[in-house]
Amino acid sequence: MPLAATGELVTAAAAARSAVAAFNVITLEHVEAVVAGAEAAGAPVVLQVSENAVKFRYGRVLPLARAAVAAAERARVPVALHLDHVQSDDLLRQARDAGFSSVMYDASRLPYAENLAATGAAADWAHAQGLWIEAELGEIGGKNGRPPLDAHAPGARTDPAEASAFVTDSGVDALAVAVGNTHAMTERTAALDHDLIKRLAAALDVPLVLHGSSGVPDAELTAAVAGGIAKVNVGTALNIAMTGAIRDFLAGRPEAVDSRTYLGVGREAMVAEVRRLVALLGSGRPPATS
Secondary structure (H helix, E strand, O other), X not given: OOOEOXXXXXXHHXXXXXXXXXXXXXXXXXXXXXXXXXXXXXXXXXXXXXXXXXXXXXXXXXXXXXXXXXXXHOOOOOEEEXXXXXXXXXXXXXXXXXXXXXXXXXXXXXXXXXXXXXXXXXXXXXXXXXXXXXXXXOOOOOOOOOOOOOOOOOOOOOOHHHHHHHHXXXXXXXEEEOOOOOXXXXXXXXXXXXXXXXXXXXXXXXXXXXXXXXXXXXXXXXXXXXXXXXXXXXXXHHHHHHHHHHHHHHHOOOOOOOHHHHHHHHHHHHHHHHHHHHHHHHHOOOOOOO
């Protein structure tokens, strides 16, 4: 089917009090696994390419983006393409022609006034190109070399009044918030501030986005969605599934050299995790086991 628009998927999820799952992809196996998992769950999904993933691919966004577009156009469920955690204005300006319908512009490392100015300029450009734009306010941490963050430290979380002013003044379409979440967690131990999520949802008229979701337990995720989160970003969880499956496969087969054998195992492990999370976020309850 035609490539879906991220903004439309997120808006529909927010209206249904559910959330659309957005998965960061690095390889073609990631792309295929996300699409297959979403098809198995029978729900829409967002494929995300981060600036870090572009750097890994020799700084070229088009090869992975075009593979993602091709996979999305052949999917049996709506699939959108999102450019994630962009700090480079040069990369931002490649978004539309690469097939992205949305971008997350990340100036959260800057002081508030500078974040607002940079994000406002990015939003003006994005809207002129017909792109939906997400920003971040708060200290989520764990990304782009930032040290692990104490997500419960004073000042680490997004303030509702400040967030309302930021959204109004910048003109962004969605806001990633810091509510006890941290990027790149490998253990699912994060405890979210659900009262803060509800206060943010009441204060803002744009959808809320949860980053760093791989470290959040299922019950915390469903409670966050019930509180107003409409887009949930997942990255590390797929890498854990893929790497673990490949590691186990090769440990028992030291003679294996055909990359299709172990990449296939890794891809199927990601399919299962995508299906599980898409169903969880869309329904508010764990999927039935097969």
